[in-house]
Amino acid sequence: MSRYRGPRLKKIRRLGTLPGLARKRPRSRRYILRSEKISQYRIRLEEKQKLRFHFGLTERQLLKYVHIAIKAKGSTGQVLLQLLEMRLDNILFRLGMASTVPGARQLVNHRHILVNGRIVDIPSYRCKPRDIITTKDKERSKALIKKYIIAPPHGELPTHLTIDPLQYKGFINQIIDKKWVGLKINELLVVEYYSRKT
Known part of the structure; x- marks a missing residue:
């Protein structure tokens, strides 16, 4: 499927x-739901x-x-x-660089995202602590993320992530805790x- x-x-x-x-x-x-077992x-x-x-x-x-x-x-x-939670597309979504996970997946597939200075085009890439996630230096790549990064992310930013919105850069501090x-x-x-x- x-x-x-x-x-x-x-x-x-x-x-x-x-x-x-x-x-x-x-x-x-x-509509009223029927009571069903x-x-x-x-x-x-x-x-x-x-x-x-x-x-x-x-x-x-x-x-x-x-x-x-x-x-x-x-x-x-x-x-x-x-x-x-440590998949690259989900990390982008949680950092607020994309509005949804499918939107983040598209950013990765179109080669706009760098992990530790290298282009990664696999959305399921497993991120590790101390990884640095940035965009390409091209204006087009920054423009795609700019509209989402200015607005606050979806809820509170988890403690395992930090973001620098001026440099379009995200950091992974540690592996996620269950409550986040x-x-x-x-x-x-x-x-x-x-x-x-x-």
């Missing part, structure tokens, strides 16, 4: 607020879908991250969130979903 390119508000209405997918918020629901499978599936659509991943990519998190030391759910994850999600339900599937 390929990356989702359909209507974004449809997914937000279904799953709740997904700041990485779109800045828009749906109108309040006018929600299965445990549906709860786990919706948590998995929230994670997938927020970070803009395909099913295969998310499954790959889950396998890496299972093999790593520590809590599988926490390691999974750290892996996803930009999505309200129960990551253990995602791990349970995949553990039952395999």
